[in-house]
Amino acid sequence: MQYAFPLLxxxxxxxxxxxxxxxxxxxxxxxxxxxxxxxxxxLFTPFILRxxxxxxxxxxxxxxxxxxxxxxxxxxxxxLAYFAAPKTSxxxxxxxxxxxxxxxxxxxxxxxxxxxxxxxxxxxVCSFLGVLLVVxxxxxxxxxxxxxxxxxxxxxxxxxxYALYSTLLKYWQMEIPALQLLYLQILVAIVVLFPLFWxxxxxxxxxxxxPLVLFACVFxxxxxxxxxxxxxxxxxxxxxxxxxxxxxxxxxxIAALVLSERLALYHALGGGLTLFGVVLSERWTxxxxxxxxxx
Numbered sequence: 001m002q003y004a005f006p007l008l009x010x011x012x013x014x015x016x017x018x019x020x021x022x023x024x025x026x027x028x029x030x031x032x033x034x035x036x037x038x039x040x041x042x043l044f045t046p047f048i049l050r051x052x053x054x055x056x057x058x059x060x061x062x063x064x065x066x067x068x069x070x071x072x073x074x075x076x077x078x079x080l081a082y083f084a085a086p087k088t089s090x091x092x093x094x095x096x097x098x099x100x101x102x103x104x105x106x107x108x109x110x111x112x113x114x115x116x117x118x119x120x121x122x123x124x125v126c127s128f129l130g131v132l133l134v135v136x137x138x139x140x141x142x143x144x145x146x147x148x149x150x151x152x153x154x155x156x157x158x159x160x161x162y163a164l165y166s167t168l169l170k171y172w173q174m175e176i177p178a179l180q181l182l183y184l185q186i187l188v189a190i191v192v193l194f195p196l197f198w199x200x201x202x203x204x205x206x207x208x209x210x211p212l213v214l215f216a217c218v219f220x221x222x223x224x225x226x227x228x229x230x231x232x233x234x235x236x237x238x239x240x241x242x243x244x245x246x247x248x249x250x251x252x253x254i255a256a257l258v259l260s261e262r263l264a265l266y267h268a269l270g271g272g273l274t275l276f277g278v279v280l281s282e283r284w285t286x287x288x289x290x291x292x293x294x295x
Contacts, residue, residue, distance in 0.1 A: 005231035006243035009224040014250035016220035018258055019212050020085060027209040029082035030193075030200035032216060037074065037189040039217040048183040055180060062174045066181065070188025073165035078220065079193060080158035087151030096155040097247060101127065103163035104241035111171050119284025120239075127245035127277030130270045134248050138266030166237040169229060178229050186221070242281045245274050 023032055052059065059066070101124055109116055136142050174181065205213065231240040249271040256262065 002231070002234045003243075005227040006235065006240050007246070009227040009231065010243050010246050011250055012219040012224040012227070014247050015254050016216055016224075017081075017247070017251045018254050019215050019220075020082060021255075021259070023082075023209060023212050024086070026206075027203045027213070028201050029079075029085075030197050031202055032213060033079035033082050034190070034193045034197035035205070035213045036078075036216040036221045037186050037193065039214065040221040041183075041186050041190055043217070043222070044179075044183045044186065048179055051177070052180050052183060055176070059176060059180070059184070062172070062176065065168070065172050065174065066184045067188050069165060069168060069181075070185035071192055072161045072168070073225065074185050074189035074221075075192040077158045077162040077165065079189075080154045080161075084151040084154035084158070087154070096152065096159050097131075097244065100159045100163050100244050101241035103160060104166050104237045107163060107167040108170070108237045111167055115287055117281075117284065118286045119281045120242075122284070123242060123277040123279075123281025125277070126280060127242060127274045130273030130275075130277060131245055131248050132270075133266055133273060134252065134270035136266075138264070138269070163237075163241065166228075166232055166241055169232050170237045178226060178233075182222070182225055182229065185225075239281065242278050245277065249274055 020032075023029075105116075105120055105124060132140060176184075203209065228240070231243075249267070252267055252271075
């Protein structure tokens with residue numbers, strides 16, 4: 001059951017990637033990034049505001065940490081992708097996103113003292129190779145011709161931000177209910193993103209873009225972060241992060257169903273290798289180095 005949480009989170013984010021593509025031309029990136037959190041805040045407030053106020057004495061000492069988490073996980077990660085998509089290729093985005101488990105693993109080892117296992121190493125490599133196979137359309141040589149641009153930099157910052165978010169969420173271990181913690185992070189995102197929204201171009205909400213914004217609000221802004229936070233608390237940041245490598249594969253499948261994009265052999269091969277890496281990291285728990293016994 002604990003594996004259902006990271007899978008659901010990645011599934012919702014994958015679907016939101018397709019929704020992101022559907023927003024092009026109907027609404028500006030800054031609007032989506034801001035409206036999704038405003039709507040989420042409106043939905044949460046009637047149910048969560050009173051519990052938050054009653055629990056304020058416990059929340060107050062953690063306000064700075066909550067602000068950091070809100071900026072990293074809500075404002076930076078989930079908004080930068082909207083701005084990066086027009087500036088970089090899907091190949092580059094997939095490669096950079098697939099680096100997140102490795103980033104999270106490194107941070108968990110340094111900050112949390114997590115034991116490095118053989119499965120974590122080889123699983124991350126397998127998942128990364130699987131993602132490379134998918135995003136390169138089965139020809140790894142095409143990756144040599146990709147350049148570095150502003151979109152790549154944005155995705156790298158977004159990926160690093162969420163890896164740090166996952167690690168800090170586990171490291172700080174705040175005794176705050178998950179819904180209250182998410183609600184407070186949503187408020188942080190609204191405040192942080194408001195200036196960008198205010199000074200950006202606006203298309204306004206209409207019948208063409210409102211369903212897309214609502215999907216991003218309910219599934220990508222509420223359901224996915226809740227499932228991800230639950231997964232981090234039960235599995236840890238590095239083990240949870242490995243599931244993130246499924247995102248490019250799931251995105252391709254959803255795009256094929258919704259946008260009628262064609263599936264190819266490299267999708268199956270890359271997806272299978274990615275899944276194998278996830279299973280390997282979970283099942284092969286042998287330490288990389290055996291601890292020496294005291295004499």
